Amino acid sequence: MEYEIWDNHTHLVLTLGETPEACLKESLKFADRLGISRVCLFSGNWKGRYDLTPDEMRASNDMVWRAVKAYPDRAFGYAHLNPKHTLACLDEMNRCIRDGPMVGVKLIAAEHCNRPTLDPIVELAMKLKAPVLQHTWLKITGNLTDESTPMELAELAARHPGATFICGHAGGDWEQGIRAVRPHPNIYADLCGGDPAAGFTEMAVRELGPERVLYGSDVNARSYASQLGKVLGADISESHRRLVLAGNIKRLLKPILDAKGIKI
């Protein structure tokens, strides 16, 4: 049995090589072993921080740019932004997405995503047909200072019903996160980043519908393997499994890929 598998959530693992190109090459070797044909790629924290300056945003995106340019048939880049610097974010979106090779926006833990500073970013993302992947987590141990919750993403999505959002990690505490995004059809749930707890995928498919659930690994915070097991081990139909593994992210990215003339 072969599946087409696209990983919607990977980070450039800088410990894997001397250059961004080498790092992605090495990462893809492990993806290959699991049959993962495409990855969405972005930077992670920057020297242990999420609160990037505009210069650091550009530097981190430059590395992803180099990596995806070397593997255009394997990796789609997302621009990593810090919404505390809204104007710099807009410039960076134009540089990386409108004029560059990138196809999405990645927001990590630099700003609560229900803040008004996000609105211009989302509006430009809509114009560029780019999905917005927002890290979310809901920790009983306490979130980071600027870390978003799935409820905050729901607020943002309600303000922008025409935009496409991906709820990173499905809120971490997925039994709460899935509920939080359930009323908002423009939010997709990203399965990655937490333990491969049984029932996660089944609940997401049951509550959101199979069209709103995406496989992702969160490499290198996690492995390709453990997170893929969430989908391959789930008690869902084969047609739904294929949507989660690749069909949904392909559909989600199709408008911007078409706009850029990228054939898949």
Place this chain on the structure above:
Amino acid sequence: MTKNKPLDSLGRREFLKTAVAAAAAAGAARLGRSAAAFAAGDATGRLVDVNVNLGRWPLRRVRFDDTAGLASMLKERGVAQAWAGSFECLLHKDMAGANARLASECRREGQGILLPFGSVNPKFPDWVEDLRRCADVHRMPGLRLYPNYHGYRLDDPEFARLLGLAAGRGLIVEIALIMEDERMMHPLLRVQPTDVAPLAGVLKKTPGVRIVLVNALRALRDKALADIVNAGDVSVEISMLDEINGVGNLLSHLPPDRVLFGSYAPLFYFESAALKLRESPLTEAQSRALRFENAHRLLPDAG
């Protein structure tokens, strides 16, 4: 997709035997069979899973939380033997009752592959009798301890005494360091991870005890992990190992005979552990050691 190396002749025979058995058991467990086959790849065969659990997780129903269903699922995925603890042992005060049910369930519904690993809480009155029954009455090959749920540290003198008694009876001792991500615990059931640091000192005073750390590799890494593993006959399993090429990296800095296959099923998807064996490029010898040979060393009749 990159294809893995072919199995050696023994592995191939075992794979075929398992595949035939799995085919005969078709329908026993409801699952995406094609997905399971994809996940198994060449990891099927003579697997020994040292970390499965019977009973219901207190906070969630999951598939395969019935013993017969779990045993069928494991057999279908090529598991020849699984070391089974009981979720009841986390919170039940009648540990003897929980252990008796665990042994009975494994015997009646384990389809010949489930081995019971009962628990003992050394803070309970007359816990030595619980240990005696595990060994003498239920003929268990080992124990699974939950220090953080049972309220003791590994420098507790009663823990050292427990290890000594277990070693004297030839019992393997599995120590679960965590049961779930502490960031996602129920607000009324928050439990700190077990601090494994005192274990090295205890092991020096308890020669001969065989330890398996389960659910250990989320936080225990690098030098701290190597120090513990090298402090005695200490092994780890891979259910909570989670990084790119995780198994390959682990084998690069631990003795090769100390790494075991563990899935933490049914609370974790079994496929997550199985796929780790595909993600990392392992030599045939590494793969065999991890899949079953290292478990055989600890329990010679395993699988």
